Amino acid sequence: MLSIIVAFPKIDDAKSIKNTLIKNGFEVNSTCTTGAQVISITDQLDGGIVISGYRLSDMYYNELNNYLPKGFEMLLIASPTKLAESKESNIVCLKMPLKINDLLNTLQMMTYNYTRRKRKEKQKGRTEEEKAAINKAKQVLMVRNNMTEEEAHRYIQKNSMDSGINMVEMAEMILNLL
Structure with missing residues (x-):
């Protein structure tokens, strides 16, 4: 099952995004303020999406992305100037100020791609x-x-x-x- 983790340095920001996602039919597993919390949670899960700000209290988004287990994708939400600095090709990015429709559509696309990839992996496992x-x-x-x-x-x-x-x-x- 797809797991969604929201990670921002301010817990109020993380909870706000979590509430928006829940209102729109997404299930959010956890909200975090540090990269260590995210890594600890993702180690116990199968795969999913980490929605993250540019900088958490203990690490930057790119460090966190490197520590994520296989099966997890990252959605980075940051200012346009910070996004311009981002050189990671495997991270989906949204610019601030965040538009709710952009967030929901992007997450829906990522969810679709995740389930499609999982289905293909399952098919490869035929006897x-x-x-x-x-x-x-x-x-x-x-x-x-x-x-x-x-x-x-x-x-x-x-x-x-x-x-x-x-x-x-x-x-x-x-x-x-x-």
């Missing part, structure tokens, strides 16, 4: 038997319906999404029907 079932179903579709491999793959993928079951189950259904 050999599951991969074999999908490949066999593709072969059957290719022979019976005169499809290319790509068309057969899309067919299985689309039908699995439309019916709300995973691709392995859809492949097994195709094999059982044909």
Whole structure:
């Protein structure tokens, strides 16, 4: 599950952003004022987004970003001059003064990308038997319906999404029907 952590040097700023996010349907795990707190919390979580100011009481955003475990992304909120200094390519940035719609849209985009990436990682974790079932179903579709491999793959993928079951189950259904 996606975890959101808000980290700003002033706890009131962090709570304000947290409340805004909660009002708009996001679940915020924690608010922090130091990088050490963020690191301690992220070490216990699977992955997510850290929304951070430019400088926390014990470290700058780029130091914090270097300490974040794999699976975490950073959203930096800072003044335009501080953002101009930022040379990190893997950090999403928003300039101050913060517009709520910009924050919500950016977080929504980051959430979408996070879930998409997690889904791809999960797909890569298929067993050999599951991969074999999908490949066999593709072969059957290719022979019976005169499809290319790509068309057969899309067919299985689309039908699995439309019916709300995973691709392995859809492949097994195709094999059982044909």
